[in-house]
Amino acid sequence: MRGLVVALLVAGSGVSAQGVTREEGLAAWNRIYAVASHPRCTNCHVGAQEVPMWEGLTYGAQARHGMGVRADSSRIGAESIPCRTCHVTAAKRAVPAPSAPQIEEAWRLPPVALDWLGESSATLCAQLRDPALNDGHEIADLVAHLTSSPFVAWGFAPGEGRSKPEGSAAEMAQDVAVWGAAGSPCQ
Numbered sequence: 001m002r003g004l005v006v007a008l009l010v011a012g013s014g015v016s017a018q019g020v021t022r023e024e025g026l027a028a029w030n031r032i033y034a035v036a037s038h039p040r041c042t043n044c045h046v047g048a049q050e051v052p053m054w055e056g057l058t059y060g061a062q063a064r065h066g067m068g069v070r071a072d073s074s075r076i077g078a079e080s081i082p083c084r085t086c087h088v089t090a091a092k093r094a095v096p097a098p099s100a101p102q103i104e105e106a107w108r109l110p111p112v113a114l115d116w117l118g119e120s121s122a123t124l125c126a127q128l129r130d131p132a133l134n135d136g137h138e139i140a141d142l143v144a145h146l147t148s149s150p151f152v153a154w155g156f157a158p159g160e161g162r163s164k165p166e167g168s169a170a171e172m173a174q175d176v177a178v179w180g181a182a183g184s185p186c187q
Contacts, residue, residue: 025182028175033121035172036128038165040155046071047115055117076108083107097161103150111135125186139180146173 035041043053043065050072052065067086072079086100087107095102113135116124127133128142137145146152152169179185 020178020181022182022185025179025185026187028178028182029121029125029185029187031167031175032128032172032179033124035165035167036116036124037119037121038163040158040162040164042117044109044151045114045116046109047112047117052109053117071109075111076106083109094157094159096159099159101154101158103154105150122186125184129184129186139176139184143173143176143180146176 036045039053039055043055046052050070052069052071054063054065067081069077069083070080071077071083077083077085084107088100088102089104089106090102091104092102101107113133116127119127128137129139131137134142146169149169152172156164156167156169156172158164
């Protein structure tokens with residue numbers, strides 16, 4: 001089933017699943033890693049330390065989220081300061097800094113299994129291609145996340161005064177589909 005879904009996604013992108021080479025898959029992975037390792041993504045993809053980061057944006061290296069915020073086991077800060085205290089749920093995605101980011105969904109951090117802050121390309125590649133290491137996600141699930149998540153959409157258009165990764169959510173989803181069709185190669 002996974003192969004069929006990835007093949008359909010790749011076919012919709014204009015790339016033949018049978019024609020995707022390992023080299024094309026690795027090139028797609030390099031673009032994926034460039035985005036996934038951008039601070040706009042890694043600052044929320046934190047694990048058991050439960051502290052979102054402001055690292056590498058305008059706050060400098062190793063800057064922890066302000067106000068003593070912790071995600072705790074809820075991943076929404078329910079045990080301390082809920083994310084929604086500042087990150088209001090609203091359809092005004094592109095509010096400029098320093099306003100708190102807003103999306104049309106309740107703010108939260110990804111599951112601990114999707115922690116990749118500070119990970120190398122090889123480590124993250126191995127994690128994302130293995131459902132046992134990525135909270136049970138197949139390649140098609142990752143593509144669906146990239147095309148439907150308000151968090152991902154916000155990350156590519158966070159509002160004036162905020163850095164963002166290169167490209168778009170659609171381009172990232174296409175790269176993940178190509179990477180998957182090539183067998184999810186890692187270097």
